[in-house]
Amino acid sequence: MATPTSYRLHIADMDCASCAIKIETAIKRLPGVSDIEVNAGSGLLSLKLDEDRTQPSDIAARVKALGYKPVEAGEGHSGHLHSHAHGHDHDHGEAWWQGTKAILAALSGLLFALAFAGSYLFPEQEGLFFTIAAALSVLPFMRRAVAGAMLGAPFSIETLMSVAAIGAIIIGESAEAAAVVFLFAVGELLENVAAGRARAGIKALVNLVPRTARRETPDGQIQEIAAVELAVGDVVQVRPGDRVPSDGEIIEGRSQLDESPVTGESVPVAKDVGAAVYAGSVNSDGLLRVRITRTAADNTIARIIHLVEEAQQTKAPTARFIDRFASRYTPAAMVVAALIAIVPPLFFGGTWHVWIYRGLATLLIACPCAMVISTPAAIASGLAAGARRGLLIKGGAALETLGHVKTVGFDKTGTLTIGKPQVTDVVALAGLEDAVLAKAAAVERGSSHPLGLAIVQAAEQRNLDIPNAFGATATAGKSVRARLRDGFVDVGSPRFAEEAGVLDEAARVKIDALESEGKTVVTVISGNKLLGLIALADTLRDDAADGMQKLQNLGVKPFMLTGDNARAAKAVAARLRLDFEAELLPEAKLAKINALKERGPVAMVGDGINDAPALSTASVGVAMGGGTDVALETAEAAILKDRVVGVAELIALSRATLGNIRQNVTIAIGLKAIFLVTTLLGMTSLWMAILADTGATVLVTANALRLLAFRPKV
Template sequence: MTRPNARNEDGSTAASQAITTRLQVQGMDCASCAIKIENALNRMPGVRTVDVSVSRGTVTVRHDNANSAEMTSKISSLGYTVAESDQASAREHSPIESEERTGPSRGQDHDREPSDRPWWQTGKARLTIASGVALAVAFAVGKSVPAFERWAFLLAMMVGLVPIAKRAFSAAMAGTPFSIETLMTIAAVGAVFIGATEEAATVVLLFLIGELLEGVAASRARASIQGLTKLVPKTARLEDSEGRVSEVEADTLLVGAVIQVRPGDRIPADGVIVSGESAIDESPINGESNPVRKGRDENVFAGTVNGDGLVKVRVTAAAADNTIARVVKLVEEAQESKAPTERFIDRFSRYYTPGVVVVAALVAILPPLLFGGDWNGWIYKGLAVLLIGCPCALVISTPAAIAASLAAGARRGLLLKGGAVLEKVGKVTAVGLDKTGTLTAGKPQVTDIVGFGRSEGDVLRFAAALELGSSHPLATAILSKAAEQRTQIPPTSEASAIGGKGVRAMVEGTKVFLGSAKGAAELAAVSDAQQARIAALNDEGKTVSLLVLDDSIAGAIAMRDEPRPDAERGLKLLAEAGIRTVMLTGDNRRTADAIGEQLGIDVEAELLPDDKQRIIGRLQKEGFVVAKVGDGINDAPALAAADVGIAMGGGTDIALETADAAVLHGRVSDVAAMIVLSKRTMTNIRQNIAVALGLKAIFLVSTVVGITGLWPAILADTGATVLVTLNALRLLSVPSGHGPSDKGASR
């Protein structure tokens, strides 16, 4: 709701200022709850916009000095509980500025939300139990004192109906006249007037039970993603510059701080190992059952578990920006972004509910008026039709499935920015994948060690000696290989670098050089056989460094950025799903073709960023729904141009911001898993809509012909709501063979 700009004293127009107030609300379970609250608050004077987050349990209001207590009262009158509020202390000049300056973080919202409270301690549970006890007492009174039976059931009905009627009246006054509470109130009161008091009391109890079950199911879906925040420990062992260790709150850790993590402890922050080595159990955030061995300069994530060694970690992200916090934030934002199907259901329900009221009225009035039917009988049928038409199951059919899928995906490192993206991913028919950092690990690895007159061990030992202390990617690859083989690295002297050619030093009394073939050829003769071997390695897309001892070629070390362990399997899964794949890379043709042949994927090489974007456009013109997967700045244009842009985990911030989705743990097979998740979700939504409308259609016919009445009507509505919600919650699990913990997807 947007208001006109205010005028300054001189008559000029300026953007009027606003205050942001965030309210923590309990009891919101579905989209209809959000609509009622939005309608109520939007009618208040001074309110500009209302943002209701069902997944976070918050209501954020931008307003011009609107009364916070009045907002709380409005929401409470609709049957919800306002736990606490946070009002901005300063005015804003823009919505973005206000959120940054005055609004509390989403992480704080989670900390405040009382989601741990057992269901039986909620207001809904207490009301349902009271209604049930009252109904049981009424049955007992009716059996022992029949003369008071009608009054006993009337009182039992009032226990549950009065709160429902108050909510219905408040919703109607706030702009939502056709709420589920309104339909329930009309039906119950109408039943009393035609003498069906016992049924009216029972129907009210069944309605309350249905609401309670809906709330429990919604809480379970919400807790699935909120539970991630509990993986991060509350405290951390901070090491100061003098090596002293003290225990501090984990959320106070600053970027650059060094922390100690003992064996068996959870890691309290994202960071890089600065000393020590250990097996890290990453299953809490990625589902991978096998621990990953990590050492110096390797990344670790908050919430994962340190295995068998003490490690020191330099913090690289504040608590609000760590991996888990980003996952939660992205999923919460995504849950508020509606899919096209969900938007259609919302629009449909706006006309559907008033239509149900009209149909129910016609069923109750026309047969007696036109055909002399029994008024009591047809009014009874009309009331049953009113209950059958309650839109709860239909309204929740789509958002429940989407929320469950987004939560399930996030727990496995599959992040999708909204229901629209989730729906679109399942329609993908072609995928363009970057090479470096996407299909490959993004860093060179030693693939071949060749000895020319010396053993492979000697070649690696001398090469590692020259590279010790260097941070160059090729040097890192050689040193990693030496560490893997537990090579004893000898000391060096007189070390120096030869620009553009390599490095040299004295090792064990021998002059040693390691560098390019051109640089080595200036120091020693290269035989035809050696040149042929080097050329063969180059043809495989590998970078070759030659080792020279004194004045002879002693060996060669070949390196290449190798495919990720699961890349071949991931591409095979996409192919089996009938999806075309193509590699889009800026790397040279020879290297790209070598990797492409190894993985069995079409290759487009030596591309600039606009070339990648152009190829995405070409595929779209050919009729493909295209996903682009990448991790770098040069992928951003293509990610934005694709129907679905997917950023690989560990990618640049711009790639993550531009993309529609992210594969947090960098597995190619997770792209296929994301598509499977989308297809499962859409199947689930279709099932939910069929159940919601199908049950209503069956009971509508059976009620009109006189087979069923009020009890079956409310059971049909409550049953449909529960079935739809339970069906949606099935999406919280991953079917066998598609989960990231699948053996073939391991690191």
């Protein structure tokens, strides 16, 4: 049996959650299709396909049968699935007024206008003119309704609208039938336009990456090529005012770079040789030579776009509940409308014409579109708004949970502090200081931990001869061990040294003195002998205190969990006025987080390097990593601008999104309730009834779009 292949397909005119449900239901029936995800927010269908059982063309044909247009990325023609590796292209090649929905709205409007003009000139033929207009206008929607019913989605909005329009023609209300179809077509067009606006945030990210790059040839010439042709290792020239064409590393030059496309931080960042630069960043003033480290399909912005798209596909709990509710609600609404039409005339002497008319109006009011779109529209806008501000959230579930968080745990090193500690003291207890530092640097040379990097940097700054080390192994939270030419050397915490039995009273006194100054101390052990101590100090992030205050303003309690020594932790906690627990091994951190989770949702914030277990255990893991791989991949949310206040902004964004969802649900249900009462009292006409759904859908979508302009007020 063939291995299923992952495919993705852009679908034009798919702009609401009910469209997505209909497509998903139809595709599920094909053999060999699995893992279907339909994302109305980005207009994407993704699935796994066994091509021995179903061909890609069958998927495209089924999408077409439902009245939608499959479009391959970057092309203007339809009918092709494409592999995920083909990259990102969110422009389907046509403006909203060129789409199918715009054409249907224009045609139904023209037919309605012609019928109106004909009835004015020939009043006795008014019924005939409007019947023809209504019948012709409803045909495309009837075809979609029939196709949906045959493919497993009988209770679509097209079904409700078609039944109502045909029923109105049969009872002699053809003018209202024509008006209903026209208003429905206009409503669908407005949804389409609004959905396009919601996708604009992601399109804007795509457009920030330049299309061309100035690549250096082996003979030193400059060659202008398409940015997508860049390969890892290529050297490009980035002039002042240019955007960086892909992720890379500066090999010559220095400049200020505006990294707001990636981090949301508008203040330019000074960059020098060796610094990483991100695709889309704007070079302010100096000529740079940059070695490319990622291709166009894999650069930071491409990965952000991919993660936001995936996040939009991950339904929030509220959205899943509403989807389940809508699947039962629509057939129930059709039964209620039928009862309204039949029961009063049969049992209470009502007039058939009057109650059939009211039943048809109820059918139109019952359309679930506004209710179904209320949550995903808000979630999609919230995710896009966050991405614009360097707040990356991987899914509606995480976005919802953040709004309910009452406690936030912070790692210390690299999160509340800058994460670039510097060696302040080297204490030799046996031999020379330089020898102690050189051996520690040899053990830590392959480490990515901030303390290890600082030790290596200090040895290099002293121009020490760092010996070769072999077979380095780490014990989380305790030590790193490697074999040098004269034996094994351990670099570890004072606790590790105590457990190894190598600390004497003089060493304990010295460790206490250094830790009382808020420094972190590591021990260097060779065999069973303590060679010396290395003390390191880190500096708090500039906005750490502000970040703690903003969380407290939101009613959220921050606390610090660190593996560092209690004295260093106490010094930081005192400055930030927060509770803390120190000297925690990874399993102790997990136990603390699990205990806190029993009282409510807990967020854990770490640098994404050594905090993966804690991040994954928390209700929501938040990584601070300035666009690094780890920050993007480890947790459910990432703060790309490396600012502590970003945590409060995440929570504020989540709460704004949850508030928007509540408003949307209120609008959708409230309008339906009002119109249902007025319909039963005979105060609502058919064309007003369609506004109960179309109007609510447009209001809900417009309300959700307000989130795109989100500015955190914390």
